[in-house]
Amino acid sequence: MQARGIHHLGVAVEDLDEALATYERLFGAELEHRATVPDQGVEAAAVRLGSGRVELLEPLGEETAVGRFLTKRGPGMHHVAYEVADVEAALATLSAAGADLIDEQPREGLFGLEVAFVHPDSVHGVLSEVVSPG
């Protein structure tokens, strides 16, 4: 499987409004999407930095995935997402290569993306996502 590029960097934050203001002020980031997604336990904003993209993730509670991450590690980089042509085909390749998949099937991610996550233990500690624009 050939990743097409870095789709986004996912960052866990404590306060989404503050983080947005920081990325705008320091790096000229521009808001692309923003949504509260109770299903995934986050309020999220995607910002563009030129051709790059960062997803800022504020947990909706301590018992969400991102909430537990914040409690354990503090704010910071949470995952990296690689863009692929076809998430289902990517999962087949990843599985054949021995990767431990968190999602065995593609699922709907934030902002209408088709996504699946690979366990960080299979990628030297980096929680890695494959993404295809929906």
Added chain:
Amino acid sequence: MQARGIHHLGVAVEDLDEALATYERLFGAELEHRATVPDQGVEAAAVRLGSGRVELLEPLGEETAVGRFLTKRGPGMHHVAYEVADVEAALATLSAAGADLIDEQPREGLFGLEVAFVHPDSVHGVLSEVVSPG
């Protein structure tokens, strides 16, 4: 200052050869550069994943910056680098915006890049680099 995109994601690893093999096998990564840089305390490899780039960083010892990171946090994402047109101009903007700079002046980074780092406390826990291809 307007970032042009994500130049690379920097990842701390325990074994560079193993990590390279993983990124090639799972994501079709292709080696772009590899070098041992005693000055910076790392053996490093830049790999391309389509239009994206990951820098894999193996510390040359426990007392290096990346070595201390590994001891404290374990392997995983270490920093993100944003490409800018001019690192010196970017530093002026960052400083005016109140960011805490690790490098007050541009310096030579890996692979001939001109770089400077911003303290993670100024970016909600994310060690952030600005980079201009040399």
